[in-house]
Amino acid sequence: MSRSASLISRGHRPTHRTLDTPAYNTVPARRTLAPQHNMVEHTQAAPKPAKKVNWSPEVREYVQRSFAPEAAIPGIERTEMETKLKQIITQAAECGTLESIDWTKLPLPQYYIQQELGTQQPGGPLEASDMSPNWANGSLKRKMDVDVAEPADETSPPWKKLNGRSKDFGDRISYASKSQESKIDKRARKRQEELKAGNESKYNADLEKRKKRFDIGKPGNESPRPWQNLHHSYRDDDNVGGSRGPVIGTCQTIEKRYLRLTAAPKPEIVRPLSVLEKTLEHLKKKWRQENDYTYICDQFKSLRQDLTVQHIKNEFTVNVYEIHARIALEKGDLGEFNQCQTQLRALYKESLGGHPPEFVAYRILYFIYTCNRVDMNDVLTHLTITDKQQPAVRHALQVRNALALGNYHKFFRLYLDTPNMGAYLMDMFVGRERLAALANICKAYKPDVNLRFLTEELGFESDEDCVQFLIDANAQHLISEKDGVLKILTAKAGSLFELAKATAFRKVDIKGQI
Amino acid sequence: MDAHLSQIREALRSQDGYALAAALTPAAPANDPTRLHTLYRDDITLNAVQAEIRHAVTYHDGVKLSKAERTAWTEVFGNHWKAIVEIVNAEQGRERDSSWTKAFEAWKEVLNALIRGYQTSVFEAWSIPCLYVGGNYLRKFAIKADKQAEIQQGSVTFNAGFQDDIVGALDQHETLEEAGRQINRIYTLCITDRAPLEESRKWGVYYVTNLLFKTYFMLNRISLCKNVMRSLQTTEPDLPPLDAFPKSQQVTFKYYAGVIYFLEEDYAKAEQYLTSAYELCHKDAQRNRELILTYLVPCHLVTTHTLPTPALLAPYPRLQALFTPLSRAIKRGDLGAFDAALTAGEEEFIKRRIYLTLERGRDIALRNLFRKVFIVGGFEPLKEGQTEEQRIRRTRIPIEEFAAAVRLASRVPGGEVNGGGFGAEEIEQDEVECLLANMIYKNLMKGYISREHGKVVLSKGGTAFPGTGV
Structure with a gap:
């Protein structure tokens, strides 16, 4: 098709465009064909003779995928699927959305059928199978691995078809009103979420393959989803448009900017678990490569948001919060770090995996930093004997004990040997503890001590660092040389460090910032 | 019912706040164990009860109430009757959907009616004992409701709104938190009353403060206690002196204030309040004295470096178990024994929030x-010329x-x-x-x-x- 033709087509498109997707012009709907540039977009968008259908390659491929044996879902007859497929395509043709739908991303017909089945047969065998204990802990993790690793080979158990989306929705409304929910219900739902994630990751794996084949570039700004209208109509048919309860995302973009929600989000802008898993990997890589905190923090916030609105609460959730917490810690973003910590604390209570000891240790170190005795006592209350034996927790407790008793010697030994990322937290209070130790040393030692002694006792990396610290504390006049050895005239320090220490501890009043 | 109504009538006539509060109390007094049950009748409607109450507060010689007062008290006692029904149900688990949460909600309505009465200046200050009863039982029902809810559901709630993060509330004290807010309303109602001191609701301040402290301590929200302390300090000149309140309230207040200072590591002030509480405390109130000593002993260790004598701890086996091994180790300078004793008692020390203080005994x-x-x-x-001395x-x-x-x-x-x-x-x-x-x-x-x-x-x-x- 020629350029002029495409221009014409654009000329009369807006009439119905404006009705459904006004943002058409900015829609990079044809990302998958990106190498052919925007001209392709127009080409594709040009109206083909409406009746004598000349199916686009996308539609054809969609049909092919629908019939592919690996896409079959046990319990759904091929004929059923065909009917649905026909219905989807016909409807798209009638609505004139054939071109605007991104067929590469539209769920397969059997998927929709599954959903509908889900609404018709709630409960039943599902609940029964969920009565088995230990489900939440052990098999959950394994299941996820399997799903991600070899999605195609996994055959669905017969009850899987009961786990369609609409069933979830019915359920979830009661879930939103958290209080009446029994443990069993909770498990059932978690399981459903897992299963759904399984389905989608399967469907998604195909997608990824395709994406790679077409070598699509940046996945970043692929914001609008042209097929949303069609998709919506199905949803509405299923009567699942209610605004309460968690959303089931359909968005396939890896990246997403964070926006604070003021109402229930549209499914089209929420990424399902399978996509979020890719997002996390993507973000981890980006963080390693670019180290751009503003960007990463924003992305993680939207990732957390997507998890929340879909009520996804599993090991992956824990993983996301842990990674965000670590990154925030590395960058000294205590606000974000604390938010993650609060969430993690609750998530750990449900034994979803992750690294509780590491983060308990951070909590302890953080409360040392904020001098928060009440909360510290709280942390201690909740520690079990097993917790206390974990190296990270043990270390943090020893740090606390050393400081409580003024044992700076031990404190700085511990500082130099901090597990995980605890050193980032300890860095925040090591300065004031050095001042405290200096106040102590200057009162106790007469007439002087060697500089090297300070360097070692106060955990400095070198004598130079130690001298620099003293200079920064306005204590340069205490440094003197005697027989080629640098000494610190402790007897002459007076109240210098005492005052500096008081100031340093006063500044910690950041509790409200949590 | 008749006895109940005449109790109300008599209290209103003589303007006896304590008697009125007794009528309001949703618990059976020792001499009348079936009181709630006699009020609870299936065969009567709310309208009928309200009519009876209205009648009782209206047509009786000696009871001279304004129309607003009649309406307001009718409302209070009407709600009161409704609450009694829920409470009896919750106690007996009689109805299938009965629960302490419902009892709590019903009682909250009683309290709301009361608060409205004061806010609109309909009720006079003589009746403030009713506020105390209102707040105190709200707290009690909240505790029961939370306990019941905890048995019925899991521990972590889900974030139901559109917030960014996955977990909503962490704590299982939703109802008690609500009770705390309501009691705080009573506190405000009392402390902001500008009427002359003789007829001021300020006479309720320390009562309500103690209720607040109890609630916040249970919620582990010590920071909220500090807010109350601050607000008390600024209004103190306008308050009736603490020693004009009953000793029970003085002791309670001083105990909590002492513990709050203790947790803030202001051991000097803590010692002052706790000592005073200990001295005022009734000698037979073993439990209370024990509580006070739990904090006073560690406090003393830090401020004066002294240990409790065996005689002091003798009447309290629990305190003996708590402090004796540590004391002995400290006395002997036995670091190993000290560490062992601290570890052995750790759980108990932490629970009582004295661990971080005792640790310093090392x-x-x-x-x-x-x-x-x-x-x-x-x-x-010996040097030359020095004697042995x-x-x-x-x-x-x-x-x-x-x-x-x-x-x-x-x-x-x-x-x-x-x-x-x-x-x-x-x-x-x-x-x-x-x-x-x-x-x-x-x-x-x-x-x-x-x-x-x-x-x-x-x-x-x-x-x-x-x-x-x-």
Whole structure:
């Protein structure tokens, strides 16, 4: 098709465009064909003779995928699927959305059928199978691995078809009103979420393959989803448009900017678990490569948001919060770090995996930093004997004990040997503890001590660092040389460090910032 | 019912706040154990009850109430009757959907009607005991409701809104939190009353403060207590003096205030309040005295470095178990035993929030140990012309001697080194120096460390260990 033709087509498109997707012009709907540039977009968008259908390659491929044996879902007859497929395509043709739908991303017909089945047969065998204990802990993790690793080979158990989306929705409304929910219900739902994630990751794996084949570039700004209208109509048919309860995302973009929600989000802008898993990997890589905190923090916030609105609460959730917490810690973003910590604390209570000891240790170190005795006592209350034996927790407790008793010697030994990322937290209070130790040393030692002694006792990396610290504390006049050895005239320090220490501890009043 | 109504009528006539509060109390008094049940009748409608109440507060000689007052009290006691029904149901679990949450909600309506009465200046200050009953039972029902809810559902709730994060509320005290907010309303109602002191609701302040403290402590929201303390401090000049309140309220207030200061590490103030509470406390109120001592003993250890005498703890086996092993270890300067005792009692100490304070007792144990080293070190050789009395103790003590003592005292019976972080063999000389420096810094020892000579030089003339006679 020629350029002029495409221009014409654009000329009369807006009439119905404006009705459904006004943002058409900015829609990079044809990302998958990106190498052919925007001209392709127009080409594709040009109206083909409406009746004598000349199916686009996308539609054809969609049909092919629908019939592919690996896409079959046990319990759904091929004929059923065909009917649905026909219905989807016909409807798209009638609505004139054939071109605007991104067929590469539209769920397969059997998927929709599954959903509908889900609404018709709630409960039943599902609940029964969920009565088995230990489900939440052990098999959950394994299941996820399997799903991600070899999605195609996994055959669905017969009850899987009961786990369609609409069933979830019915359920979830009661879930939103958290209080009446029994443990069993909770498990059932978690399981459903897992299963759904399984389905989608399967469907998604195909997608990824395709994406790679077409070598699509940046996945970043692929914001609008042209097929949303069609998709919506199905949803509405299923009567699942209610605004309460968690959303089931359909968005396939890896990246997403964070926006604070003021109402229930549209499914089209929420990424399902399978996509979020890719997002996390993507973000981890980006963080390693670019180290751009503003960007990463924003992305993680939207990732957390997507998890929340879909009520996804599993090991992956824990993983996301842990990674965000670590990154925030590395960058000294205590606000974000604390938010993650609060969430993690609750998530750990449900034994979803992750690294509780590491983060308990951070909590302890953080409360040392904020001098928060009440909360510290709280942390201690909740520690079990097993917790206390974990190296990270043990270390943090020893740090606390050393400081409580003024044992700076031990404190700085511990500082130099901090597990995980605890050193980032300890860095925040090591300065004031050095001042405290200096106040102590200057009162106790007469007439002087060697500089090297300070360097070692106060955990400095070198004598130079130690001298620099003293200079920064306005204590340069205490440094003197005697027989080629640098000494610190402790007897002459007076109240210098005492005052500096008081100031340093006063500044910690950041509790409200949590 | 009739007895109940005449109780209300009589209380309103004589303007007896306590009697009215007694009528409002949703619990059976000892002399009438079936009181709630007699009020609870299935065969009567709310309208009928309200009519009876209205009748009772209206048509009786001697009861001179304004129309607004009649309406307001009718409302209070109408809600009261509704609440009684829910409470009896919750107690008996009679109805299938009965619960303490419902009882709580119903009682909250009673309290709301009361608060409205005061806010619109319909109720006079003589009736404020009703507010106390209202708040106190709201708290009690909230605790029951939370307990019931905890049994019925899991521990972590889900974030139901559109927030960014996955978990909503962490705590299982939703109802009690709500009770706290309501009681805080009563507090505001009392403390902001500008009427002349004789007829002011300010006479309710310490009652309500104590309710708030109890609630916040249970919620572990100490920071909220501090807010209350601050607000009390600013209004104190306008308040009736604390000692004009009943002793029970004084003791309760002083106890909580003392503990709040204790948690803030303001041990001087804590000691003052706790001591005062202890002295005022009724001698037979064993439980209360025990509670006060739980904080006063650690407080004393920090402020005056003294340990409780066995006689003081004798009446309280629990406190004996809590403090005796530690005290003994401190006295003997036995670091290993101290660490062991602290670990053994850790759970209990933490639960009572005294762990972080008791931990500091190790300094005293250490001081006692070093003092022993000093004493065992003996005296300087007599100089010419010196008598036995005049001879002075050896005040230049090699650091090694202290180090040896620390290693010896850190051993735990059983051989294994305690987890307090001070392994007997691994204690380096530098660490011992650090401990010595601490002693000097904290004025537990007087003198200085000379690194050059590897010695501690203690002050002469019986002041090396201040307050211990040497």
